[in-house]
Amino acid sequence: MDPSPQRTPFLFQAGTSAAGSEFAATHAEAIFVSSHSPAVLKPKVANIRKLAAEKGRDPRSIKFFATFTPIIGRTDEEAQEKLKELQKYASTIGGLVLFSGWTGIDISRIPLDKTITADDSLEEHKVRSVLSAFTTTSKEVPEWTPRVVAERAAIGGLGPVAVGSPATVADEIERWIEEADIDGFNLGYVTTPGTFEEVVDLLIPELRRRGLYPEKTDDGLTAREKVYGKGQSRLRADHFGSNFKYDVYREDPPYSGTKEEVLQQESVPEAVPEAVPEAVPETVPDIVKDLDEQAAIRSVGRDLQAVQV
Numbered sequence: 001m002d003p004s005p006q007r008t009p010f011l012f013q014a015g016t017s018a019a020g021s022e023f024a025a026t027h028a029e030a031i032f033v034s035s036h037s038p039a040v041l042k043p044k045v046a047n048i049r050k051l052a053a054e055k056g057r058d059p060r061s062i063k064f065f066a067t068f069t070p071i072i073g074r075t076d077e078e079a080q081e082k083l084k085e086l087q088k089y090a091s092t093i094g095g096l097v098l099f100s101g102w103t104g105i106d107i108s109r110i111p112l113d114k115t116i117t118a119d120d121s122l123e124e125h126k127v128r129s130v131l132s133a134f135t136t137t138s139k140e141v142p143e144w145t146p147r148v149v150a151e152r153a154a155i156g157g158l159g160p161v162a163v164g165s166p167a168t169v170a171d172e173i174e175r176w177i178e179e180a181d182i183d184g185f186n187l188g189y190v191t192t193p194g195t196f197e198e199v200v201d202l203l204i205p206e207l208r209r210r211g212l213y214p215e216k217t218d219d220g221l222t223a224r225e226k227v228y229g230k231g232q233s234r235l236r237a238d239h240f241g242s243n244f245k246y247d248v249y250r251e252d253p254p255y256s257g258t259k260e261e262v263l264q265q266e267s268v269p270e271a272v273p274e275a276v277p278e279a280v281p282e283t284v285p286d287i288v289k290d291l292d293e294q295a296a297i298r299s300v301g302r303d304l305q306a307v308q309v
Contacts, residue, residue, distance in 0.1 A: 087154075
């Protein structure tokens with residue numbers, strides 16, 4: 001199969017934990033991020049850009065896409081009515097179960113109005129960036145309790161929910177771009193295809209009027225070109241993966257030791273298990289001879305078993 005025009009696929013990554021940030025700064029071209037507040041998200045974005053710069057990458061070349069769920073009406077009042085209707089069908093229990101699975105917190109043990117902290121997470125296996133998102137307070141969420149989690153997780157999940165007219169939702173999008181220093185959004189949906197129809201029919205025309213969404217894109221662009229611009233179909237020169245391109249890749253020099261040194265490196269370690277009565281052979285001919293003897297013993301053993309049967 002021939003390689004794609006991009007050669008390397010466009011590299012998305014998710015997670016802003018310490019390990020995730022280090023990995024993203026090295027390998028990611030775009031990162032999925034989530035938070036209920038742009039003020040909480042901004043330092044995480046800034047940290048990854050700083051780590052990328054330290055590795056010789058252009059920090060602005062890493063693109064951040066935040067979770068964002070819009071509920072759009074032709075007016076703010078219509079959107080609020082939609083929200084009230086949707087809340088009738090939202091699963092509070094389902095939201096709390098998702099929260100417990102993401103964070104490692106057994107929320108059933110915590111009173112409804114007790115503050116949740118990271119110390120409540122007793123499980124080793126958890127999504128640490130999600131745990132941080134649901135335990136870091138902000139102007140938008142001054143306190144995290146099981147009751148607040150139920151409201152947030154039931155609709156919107158990991159990120160904000162913007163409710164209003166196209167102008168109101170577009171204002172919120174602009175606020176997140178400016179305050180969190182992000183580049184785009186990973187849109188969540190409440191109904192399908194309803195949410196997407198609202199975005200296409202109502203929101204995108206408003207974003208185009210503001211110059212935030214292109215009128216038209218060229219046909220035949222790769223995923224990378226749609227983010228970086230036409231002509232940048234392959235990894236940027238400052239990306240770690242470019243070190244392995246054919247015209248710049250350098251193999252490690254071959255080992256230049258003597259034959260005896262090579263054989264010594266390939267020999268079995270000095271400590272010989274007690275169950276092995278004989279010394280382990282150190283030369284290639286002895287190893288071959290020893291393997292032949294072992295094969296012969298196994299063959300005799302199989303013959304004896306056949307006779308017994």
